[in-house]
Amino acid sequence: MSINLNSIRDILNIKDDNIIFSDNFYLKKKFRYVDSHFFFASLSYVPSFCPCCGAINSSNSIVKNGFKSSRIRLLPISNLPAFLVLKKQRFLCRDCGSSFMAESSFVDPYCNLSNDLKKAILIDLMEVYSLKSIARRWHVSPSTVLRVLNSVPPLKNDFSSLPEFICMDEFKSVKSVDFNMSFIFMDAVSRRVIDILPDRRIHRLISYFQRYPIEVRRRVKGVVIDMYEPYITLIQSVFPNAVIIFDRFHIVQNLTRALDRTRISVMNGFARDSQEYKVLKRYWKLFLLNEFEFKYWSLIVSLF
Ligand SMILES: [Zn+2]
Numbered sequence: 001m002s003i004n005l006n007s008i009r010d011i012l013n014i015k016d017d018n019i020i021f022s023d024n025f026y027l028k029k030k031f032r033y034v035d036s037h038f039f040f041a042s043l044s045y046v047p048s049f050c051p052c053c054g055a056i057n058s059s060n061s062i063v064k065n066g067f068k069s070s071r072i073r074l075l076p077i078s079n080l081p082a083f084l085v086l087k088k089q090r091f092l093c094r095d096c097g098s099s100f101m102a103e104s105s106f107v108d109p110y111c112n113l114s115n116d117l118k119k120a121i122l123i124d125l126m127e128v129y130s131l132k133s134i135a136r137r138w139h140v141s142p143s144t145v146l147r148v149l150n151s152v153p154p155l156k157n158d159f160s161s162l163p164e165f166i167c168m169d170e171f172k173s174v175k176s177v178d179f180n181m182s183f184i185f186m187d188a189v190s191r192r193v194i195d196i197l198p199d200r201r202i203h204r205l206i207s208y209f210q211r212y213p214i215e216v217r218r219r220v221k222g223v224v225i226d227m228y229e230p231y232i233t234l235i236q237s238v239f240p241n242a243v244i245i246f247d248r249f250h251i252v253q254n255l256t257r258a259l260d261r262t263r264i265s266v267m268n269g270f271a272r273d274s275q276e277y278k279v280l281k282r283y284w285k286l287f288l289l290n291e292f293e294f295k296y297w298s299l300i301v302s303l304f
Contacts, residue, residue, distance in 0.1 A: 053096035
């Protein structure tokens with residue numbers, strides 16, 4: 001029987017090519033009295049440097065040094081617990097004499113839950129479910145659910161620094177926030193979220209940003225925003241040296257709207273049964289096309 005291992009990789013969502021399935025890659029057996037799926041694979045590669053001392057791997061300075069198996073819990077399959085028994089390559093660095101283990105995007109070091117399973121637990125934690133019910137659904141213990149919850153780093157903000165370029169926007173977060181919209185701002189270069197505020201009203205935002213010392217705020221060179229008017233007031237009052245940058249999407253959106261408003265006002269200047277009125281009304285899309293599309297469609301229209 002030939003089995004396409006790529007389909008197994010797809011089903012388990014394994015994207016790391018360094019994980020290779022063994023010849024006997026699957027077994028269904030009982031684990032703690034419960035029928036479970038077991039998959040078997042190994043993880044190995046040639047490391048480019050030593051994570052302990054930073055030495056580049058040249059002329060076999062890092063050698064392979066056996067394997068260590070770990071049992072990684074996966075998302076359940078057909079409502080049965082599933083595991084990947086992964087033989088991880090151990091390496092020995094001859095430069096510093098330390099050993100280290102092969103790593104993968106599929107699972108974090110020293111963790112026995114796959115990253116996909118952790119994501120699934122985190123998504124459940126956003127809903128109002130008890131720890132017990134989440135634990136039961138994913139075949140883990142309530143303390144594991146709690147550990148996944150605590151692994152999320154909190155947004156720490158000590159108001160001591162700001163990046164040179166900031167992006168600001170608002171988004172719909174949770175129902176309980178005032179005025180339905182939350183405020184988010186992030187580092188425009190590293191894309192790291194700096195903070196999320198439950199309220200985007202201007203006076204709240206100004207008093208929030210005033211908690212940063214003025215020297216810190218002076219260092220901000222630019223702020224990217226949509227064309228929401230209060231943000232302009234905000235930037236002018238809290239970031240004295242910042243340039244206001246409108247993001248491209250909103251510039252195009254505004255241009256398109258302005259063009260459409262002009263079309264409608266010209267259209268309304270003609271009598272309703274005139275040819276001009278009908279053309280301006282019916283072919284509204286033509287005005288929003290680029291040059292090439294416009295030529296194509298004006299040719300078609302001219303045929304009528
Ligand atoms: Zn080393």
